[in-house]
Amino acid sequence: MGTPYLLIAAGGTGGHMFPAQALAEAMLNKGWRVRLSTDPRGARYTGGFPHSTEIVEASSATFARGGLAAKAMAGPKIAGGVAGMVFQMMRDKPDVVVGFGGYPSIPALSAATMLKVPRMIHEQNGVLGRVNQVFATRVAQVACGVWPTDLPEGAHGIHTGNPVRSAVLDRAAAGYIPPGDYPMSVLVMGGSQGARILSDVVPGAIAALPEEIRTHIRVAHQARDEDGERVTAFYNEHGIRADVQPFFDDVPRRMSDAQLVISRSGASSVADISVIGRPSILIPFAAAAGDHQTANARGLVQAGGAIMIPEKALDVPALTQQITTVLTNPEAAQKMAHAALSVGAPDATERLTALVEQLAQKETT
Numbered sequence: 001m002g003t004p005y006l007l008i009a010a011g012g013t014g015g016h017m018f019p020a021q022a023l024a025e026a027m028l029n030k031g032w033r034v035r036l037s038t039d040p041r042g043a044r045y046t047g048g049f050p051h052s053t054e055i056v057e058a059s060s061a062t063f064a065r066g067g068l069a070a071k072a073m074a075g076p077k078i079a080g081g082v083a084g085m086v087f088q089m090m091r092d093k094p095d096v097v098v099g100f101g102g103y104p105s106i107p108a109l110s111a112a113t114m115l116k117v118p119r120m121i122h123e124q125n126g127v128l129g130r131v132n133q134v135f136a137t138r139v140a141q142v143a144c145g146v147w148p149t150d151l152p153e154g155a156h157g158i159h160t161g162n163p164v165r166s167a168v169l170d171r172a173a174a175g176y177i178p179p180g181d182y183p184m185s186v187l188v189m190g191g192s193q194g195a196r197i198l199s200d201v202v203p204g205a206i207a208a209l210p211e212e213i214r215t216h217i218r219v220a221h222q223a224r225d226e227d228g229e230r231v232t233a234f235y236n237e238h239g240i241r242a243d244v245q246p247f248f249d250d251v252p253r254r255m256s257d258a259q260l261v262i263s264r265s266g267a268s269s270v271a272d273i274s275v276i277g278r279p280s281i282l283i284p285f286a287a288a289a290g291d292h293q294t295a296n297a298r299g300l301v302q303a304g305g306a307i308m309i310p311e312k313a314l315d316v317p318a319l320t321q322q323i324t325t326v327l328t329n330p331e332a333a334q335k336m337a338h339a340a341l342s343v344g345a346p347d348a349t350e351r352l353t354a355l356v357e358q359l360a361q362k363e364t365t
Contacts, residue, residue: 003031003032005033005092005095006024006027006034006094006095006096007034007089007108007112008020008023008024008037008099008100009038009099009100009104009105010038010042011038011042011102011103012045012102012104015267015268016042016100016101016105017042017048018163018268019100019145019162020100020122021048022349023163025049026349026352027353028052028053034052035054036053037056037058037104037105037107037108038104039059039081039103039104040057043057058081059084059107081107082106082107082111082114085108085111088111093115097118097119098119098120098352098356099119099122099132099135101122101129101132102131103131105121109121109131109138109139113138118360119140119359120139121136121139121141121142122144122160123145125145125292125295125296126150126292126296126298127150127292128149128151129289136152137152137153137154140156140359140362141156141359142157143158143160143351143352143355145162145348146267146295146298146299147159147161147343148298158351160348160352160355161271161346161348162345162348163271164268164272164275164348168252171256172275172277172344173275173276173277174256176277176278177259178259178331178333178334179330179333182216183216184217184259184327185220185257185259185260186220186258186260186261186262187219187220187254187255187257188202188219188220188221188261188263189261195224197283197311197314198223198264198283201314202319203221203235203240205316205320206235206240208317209320209323213323213328217240218242218243219235219240219241220258221235221242221243222248228245228246231244251272255273255278256276259327259333260278260279260281260323260326260327260333261273262283262323263281264284265284265300266285270296271344273300273305274299274300274343274344275345275346276344277305277341278337278340279326280305280307281306281307281309281326282297282307283311284297294308299343300340303339303340305337305338305340305342305343306336306340307322307325
């Protein structure tokens with residue numbers, strides 16, 4: 001029997017490519033041959049993949065972007081990509097195909113469906129992306145990064161979790177120091193989209209805290225470049241110790257040091273919070289496709305590990321009240337930290353690899 005062969009299909013965003021990279025690394029370590037199918041845009045994001053991963057480009061497109069001409073060409077581009085992948089798979093048949101979403105995954109998943117190659121998909125968010133919606137009932141399994149995930153009838157979902165960086169795993173279940181009459185850290189993460197509303201509301205909410213809480217707080221606040229100066233000035237004017245930066249390259253350390261995290265509920269942020277185990281106040285990005293950030297937050301909220309404030313309800317009084325609730329109740333905050341851990345999946349990559357191996361074994365038996 002030859003070396004088993006895994007074909008991974010993924011789009012060009014970090015949300016799709018990071019878990020794809022984690023699976024590629026793990027399967028290569030298990031002795032598999034791994035190939036990544038993406039499009040020219042996605043190929044620009046493959047620098048982190050192991051060098052032994054073969055990168056192939058398949059023509060693809062989306063009907064959701066561009067003008068009339070671009071949309072008119074989408075169908076032929078996808079058809080060409082599917083034909084190319086069918087030909088490639090007939091010459092070199094994968095043992096398993098795994099899709100991670102994004103329109104660049106369409107050709108490989110379509111070809112695998114036509115040729116009846118064992119296949120599965122991984123969905124990072126609590127609501128399926130457009131491409132994964134199409135294939136959810138045409139694959140053996142939907143590996144879900146967030147649980148519960150909204151799935152169509154007939155789809156078989158399994159909770160694997162979202163793979164996290166090794167720096168996060170190094171701080172998995174780090175000891176939590178509940179809030180008290182000593183220095184407390186609050187980490188504010190806005191993500192790459194929609195961070196402005198957090199920069200508009202969070203500083204004011206912290207400034208409005210009772211003095212006995214506010215005097216103990218130090219803030220680490222991620223803010224866009226255009227917001228950083230005014231956010232820093234506001235904190236300084238109100239005597240609040242704050243480190244304001246557009247990007248923190250040590251989020252795992254800052255999160256493990258924090259008594260409270262205030263964040264958007266992107267899939268990777270939710271995964272980090274649950275693996276490290278910290279109380280959080282989550283403000284889902286209202287414009288997220290399918291409102292998937294609300295779905296991402298659901299598991300943490302239902303477990304008691306997070307408080308969710310819809311964006312339309314976010315203002316200074318509401319946020320001040322919730323911050324006060326967490327930071328004046330050390331026992332409740334400790335319970336929130338434990339509850340967050342209960343929905344974490346530090347072994348997400350191992351769960352994914354196990355599903356791939358099971359799928360390959362079913363084909364050979």
